Amino acid sequence: MTTSDQHDATGTTRVKRGMADMLKGGVIMDVVDAEQAVIAEEAGAVAVMALERVPADIRRDGGVARMSDPDMIDGIIEAVSIPVMAKARIGHFVEAQVLESLGVDYVDESEVLTPADEAHHIDKWAFEVPFVCGATNIGEALRRLGEGAAMIRSKGEAGTGNVVEATRHMRSITGSIRRLATMDEAELYGAAKDFRAPVDLVREVAASGRLPVVLFTAGGIATPADAAMMMQLGADGVFVGSGIFKSGNPEERARAIVEATTNYDDPAVVAKVSRGLGEAMVGINLDDLSDDQRFAGRGW
């Protein structure tokens, strides 16, 4: 076989979803520059997520949040050997095209950035690069899969350091999957209608008892115990945003969250790595956020 014959099948669903399989049990860390990316890699991150500002700063500063500067993304790709993900605005398919051309390994069509389209998400089948998308419930997750997402994460409420929304979303998604698994064929049609989700995907989830892609958690994870709790709630891995670089000791905290994620079911390890981390990010009580300050409601 010649070289070109053997490399023809790029961008397949299998290599897109398979890439996410390789991240399981790991922590993906938000970084805004190459220096933070190196700290994340040293701590044992399985990937880094490039964005312009961490969610806590987007909340503080306001304004429109967009894709990172390509120079910054190039610098991050140059600085680390682990996979580099980057965020594009919901519906902003040109930002996604740019990120693909830069060679990022995964695009996050993210509600943390300011949405660019109020009705349409990106047609993710049109890309060779795989996409991860946020979801607050099973219907949203399956709609994103229908559009071609290869990985799902809970939305949580990014930039708050408060894990309550991530908990709600994880419980909602995993609870719905368990209920689907008990339904008969007629009930599955009703469920597809209620969830506003493609019936083929509803059937697939019901039959297998799981999403056909990897499910990570995101939004508000600030401590090793937060990460371990999400893993016990059924997450395959963890995204940590502001929780690391808005804390008192990013190096130590990053490492502790990695070790707690691996040993999520061993409280003694979680206790050990939770010691002496210094200050966690301050955090925001969700009751103090008005509806227009909530990111999780973005996307549909």
Place this chain on the structure above:
Amino acid sequence: MPTPRTATDDQPLVGVLALQGDVHEHLVVLDRVGARARRVRRTEHLDGLDGIILPGGESTTIGKLLHRFGMLDPLRFAVAGGLPAFGTCAGMILLSDELDQSEPQHLVGGLGVRTRRNAFGRQVDSFDTAVDVAGIDGGPMDASFIRAPKVVEVLDEAVEVLATVDDDPVVVRQGPVMASAFHPEVTGDDRLHTLFVSGIRSGRPAS
């Protein structure tokens, strides 16, 4: 407690290193090919194993966790002492004696090869293909290469090259240690796992 192995045992106990990566997929395949499987997350989980799989994942992360949890040396000694081992993708990197990079990285070793990480490019270059593997009957294997490594130099003449892509080795074996650059655990093509487990059963290098 580990179960002592007997010569007649045809269900060998195979560990899957479970610090990070696609552990579950390997556990499922091991069950299909008739082995007993155990997640290996602490040093004591190595006791009594008949073989070990190093899964796909992020090799730098797995190496760091092996080091931090004090498992790197015990695993090195076990593999150097003849514990059959099979690595896929990140597992191939970890089982290599050398890497083709200047940055230091924690390795288990066992295969006398120099391996290059992400040798086919970034994720947009990841690909599916069919690969002929020496010793595997029934036609080429269905293979997914995901940010895959490849062997750029064979350092030890005891290393057998079982498959190549672009003339570069992608499946190699040295005695009881075997590795593939692709992910047989995600394709449903169980023949490399079968080869590995049958090698354990016969108590000699897989053949």
